Amino acid sequence: MAKIIVVTSGKGGVGKTTSAAAIATGLALRGNKTVVIDFDVGLRNLDLIMGCERRVVYDLVNVIQGEAGLSQALIRDKRVDNLHILPASQTRDKDALTLEGVEKVLDTLSKDFDYILCDSPAGIERGAQLAMYFADEAIVVTNPEVSSVRDSDRILGLLASKTRRAERGAEEIKEHLLITRYNPLRVDSGDMLNLDDIREILAIDLIGLIPESEAVLRASNQGVPVTHDGDSDAGQAYADTVSRLLGEDVPLRFHEYQKKSLLSRMFGGGRR
């Protein structure tokens, strides 16, 4: 049985898809058979981030509506063997998804995979609720700003009430906080909320902190999940996040501003 993890946030543009791609890649690199599903029907992005946009033939909606088999729609990642992508449809909208259809797809995938990551659309409507409904765990992606924190809070409320586990009174969904675009310098200057404030308001466990990094933008545009960029701070931070997801105890990095030493500045080494 696979573990189903939803990557969600409420607010758009905080890094859900980037994080879903990076974490799925990290899980697969660590030897777990992983599939990442794009639930953002109508605003398909995951395939771009994963660099497989030219290989999309069938998508999630085709599978749910019986127009294609699951194996036809699944795309095998070119870089990591045991990583698969199930893309969203760009031409349909979120009403094309049904609860029964999603359940069937997840049930089938569960038999073959260790991890199923559901990349949720923004918002709190149907699409987002379908993405989270069957989850065992949730990664709530939050930027260090007030509106993002409030939207994450709203999503946490939905996770506790509008999911299968909540409705059945089963064990609660395990909720993890992933803070992205963290810039310690701007936190120190008061432009951004600091880590402790976010943790205090959301009151859930921190699974990772991703620093604001040029590596992320570069990775997105190249279609190579940033986890592959092991030299970059963001790549390392995602690797740490994956380790924590796998139950390892890894100390937090990149949350404090460190002046670059003269040597690293001269030779351009260290973090990029």
Added chain:
Amino acid sequence: MSLKLDRERMAFTFKGGMLPMTVMELASADPERIREQLAGKLSQSPAFFQHTPVVLSVEKLDEPHLALERICAVCRAHKLLPVAVRGGADPVKQSAWALGLGWFPPHEGGRGRALESVAVGEPEATPDAGEGAEAELETPPGVTSGGRIFRGTVRSGQQITAPEGDLVVVGSVNAGAEVLAAGSVHVYGALRGRALAGIHGDPLASIFCRELHAELLSVAGNYKRLEDIDRRLLGAAVQVRLDGDQLGIAALA
């Protein structure tokens, strides 16, 4: 304060007010029995008997005539000041008026309020006085009677209601969340959302929290927005209650 604002010629203005009031519900009309019990109470909690105004409720007595004058005398001897009588037949009303007391019609709800709240309203009363006095009165409306305890964080978009009694939140109430109670609201955490106490109009309901950042505070329909809250109280542990028709916010010591 209001005097200064009024025109000079006005000797007074009438104002509606809800004051905390102790109701002494008589189960016996025998002045001697009342004296005995009062004497016991006085020794237990002397602080309560500080010329405390009381309303004598005779609703539970089924006697058309009462020795009202003697009962009042017993009360005064124990530093309780009867100010009015509630309930009773016409002769009772007449003798109350004759004694210079007000008369109220019988109480419809039938239930008194927790004397606990009254004790809070009396700055000079010591806590033990409140408890002592409370012991034999009606059960306070609270957690045990229709109240609700919520454990965890009340999140943005969520609404937790205690339609009867108090609401206790063991956790924080986040911005965009709303907590409501017929009685008081107790938040053992930060209060960042909206808190409404006394939603059915109970003026003695209060709001308590460990860290005040509330978007909105309301007791019995009287409200304050975050903007109206004294900045010095933000982040503090406070209690919020009605003081006349104004919401008073005070830091908890």
